[in-house]
Amino acid sequence: MRVLVTGGAGYIGSHTCVALCEHDFEPIVFDNFCNSSPEAVRRVESIVGRRIPVIEGDMRDREALLDVLERHAIEAVVHFAALKAVGESLSCPLEYFDNNITGTITLLQAMQAKAVHRLVFSSSATVYGGAETIPATEDSPLSVTNPYGRTKLVMEQLIADVCAADAGFAAMILRYFNPVGAHPSGQMGEDPKGIPNNLMPYIAQVAVGRRDKLRIFGNDWPTPDGTGIRDFIHVMDLAHAHVAALRGLPRQAGATMLNIGTGKGTSVLELVRAFEMASGRNVPFEFVGRRPGDIAELWADPSLAQEVLGWRAEYDIERMCEDTWRWQSAYPDGYA
């Protein structure tokens, strides 16, 4: 099956391209490289031993999308392309709404025009906002606390409405918890531009000597060690969830929301300690105040994904840290 992978040069997209190739899908990458490097796709090619078509283009360019859907006879789309930094979304909300929502509308219009009716979409546990129920199930109350989260919720609803209006259209909406880790080869991993927004790349950059110390936001949360608890999931487990979702789409009608997590919570301090063990390096840290909008703890109930897709996470925290360190220590400056 030929699959258009929007944002396929990004962190999760590039790892998913590896998994797709290994399961006989043909990924075609569409990316404007606003937060990624073409080198990531070259690494995918070297791991899978196959050439991957790459189209440099923007999600808001309808003609470019129509052209790629037709020219490559695309049968399904995995839609990763989005801006994703919560803090940045607070200072430039319009950019986030335009990039993420206009980009998704343009994609859906192009898919309709070219009769491509299968979509896997990257959503986020951020749609559970204040996390009123833990573990979060797909029926937990939805709320958002920042413009990035709002774009994810609007995109989910847009896709569900398109599926409701067009019986032929089917979508898997995957709500990722906290993706971390790297390809086991150490050739690919997360390579954020500038200061990392996420915890794991920050820890890895401290361990490798690129940054002095980690700042941990709050040690007075109502959790056993006072730091926040999240559901970290290995990026290759996540990549395999996309393979399972593409395989499951023909059996599914409408839009199906699925939690993609491990179902286990790990605290920030536990992750730091696991990383120190895996890397043999110290990770100096300091506690600073809580960030507005943060929550004490959140992890997934991933049982629906197992039921619908036959998928579940395989890798543990130790493996997530080992694979991250293999990548970060081999490539301290990422793909640069």
Ligand SMILES: NC(=O)c1ccc[n+]([C@@H]2O[C@H](COP(=O)([O-])OP(=O)(O)OC[C@H]3O[C@@H](n4cnc5c(N)ncnc54)[C@H](O)[C@@H]3O)[C@@H](O)[C@H]2O)c1
């Ligand atoms: N990484 C996480 O912690 C996380 C958690 C939950 C959900 N998600 C979602 O998963 C998806 C992928 O995340 P990621 O971590 O791989 O991010 P990423 O920034 O590494 O990848 C996103 C890719 O999309 C591309 N892109 C962005 N806007 C584009 C546009 N208008 N046109 C073409 N390409 C564009 C970027 O260049 C990048 O290659 C995003 O939708 C993100 O919101 C990520």
